[in-house]
Amino acid sequence: MVSAIEIIESKPSVAPASSGAHIEVKQVSHWFQQARGVLQVLDDISLQVAPGEFVALLGPSGCGKSTLLRLVAGLEPASVGSLLQDGKPITHPDPSRIVVFQDPTLFPWRKVWDNVALGLQARGILKAQRQRVDDALALVGLEEFADAFPHQLSGGMAQRVALARALVNDPQLLILDEPLGKLDSLTRLSMQSELVSLWHRRQFSALLVTHDIEEALFMAQRVLVFGPRPAQIVSEIKVDLPYPRHRGDPKLAELRHEAMRQLGVDQSW
Ligand SMILES: Nc1ncnc2c1ncn2[C@@H]1O[C@H](COP(=O)(O)OP(=O)(O)OP(=O)(O)O)[C@@H](O)[C@H]1O
Numbered sequence: 001m002v003s004a005i006e007i008i009e010s011k012p013s014v015a016p017a018s019s020g021a022h023i024e025v026k027q028v029s030h031w032f033q034q035a036r037g038v039l040q041v042l043d044d045i046s047l048q049v050a051p052g053e054f055v056a057l058l059g060p061s062g063c064g065k066s067t068l069l070r071l072v073a074g075l076e077p078a079s080v081g082s083l084l085q086d087g088k089p090i091t092h093p094d095p096s097r098i099v100v101f102q103d104p105t106l107f108p109w110r111k112v113w114d115n116v117a118l119g120l121q122a123r124g125i126l127k128a129q130r131q132r133v134d135d136a137l138a139l140v141g142l143e144e145f146a147d148a149f150p151h152q153l154s155g156g157m158a159q160r161v162a163l164a165r166a167l168v169n170d171p172q173l174l175i176l177d178e179p180l181g182k183l184d185s186l187t188r189l190s191m192q193s194e195l196v197s198l199w200h201r202r203q204f205s206a207l208l209v210t211h212d213i214e215e216a217l218f219m220a221q222r223v224l225v226f227g228p229r230p231a232q233i234v235s236e237i238k239v240d241l242p243y244p245r246h247r248g249d250p251k252l253a254e255l256r257h258e259a260m261r262q263l264g265v266d267q268s269w
């Protein structure tokens, strides 16, 4: 049987992004005003994503991971500290940094092609660059579904459309907030491989939040472990293994044991 990833490998792809973004998060703390008072969510977080690097974040539910991603995306400013992209402050959302969420949130009345075209349309460059939409669909192996409506897709296919919608912008940083969280376990495994393959070919930087230790270790070059809210980085695991990785690799199993030890494994993960 030909796997989805082999199908994708054989498709033409858009030229890779020139290089991934260099992201620096410097001593960032963040608070929210809630009805019951002020809630501190992030506590002195400092981290870097090197150009083209794939970094994963693991941490307990509610510790502040999505909040950090929102700050990196420029969706809101940090209460304290600074966030930089290639040395320049991140002050607002930008097409060079794209977020993919757990829920693909496609517009049900728009065909797959039109959903993917959204970013280019919003920037007023769709007419001149229609080919980019076709290329992005080919990249995720869905060009034959360009005319389908979202309700005609499986969950995995819908998530691939969401990825194409992100990749059509040729992002320098792909921000992934549990993008595979709602998929069944088999689709999830194949999407992990597909994402790694896309990252490998397009050379963007990637920042992934996941609750799944195996997923983080299979995909990322470095895994940062957050403690409970307000989140601090409690440890870092370097995954010094080449790609493509093999799930049965004994080194991955060793790292998994190390990660479990560092995490002190908690039921809330
Ligand atoms: N806009 C907001 N206003 C007020 N409080 C918020 C806001 N966004 C998030 N919070 C609070 O900040 C805390 C961290 O939320 P966040 O979504 O960052 O957690 P998370 O680590 O992504 O959790 P999960 O793993 O469950 O997705 C939560 O207690 C949440 O209630």
Ligand SMILES: [Mg+2]
Binding pocket: 065, 066, 067, 177
């Ligand atoms: Mg979250």
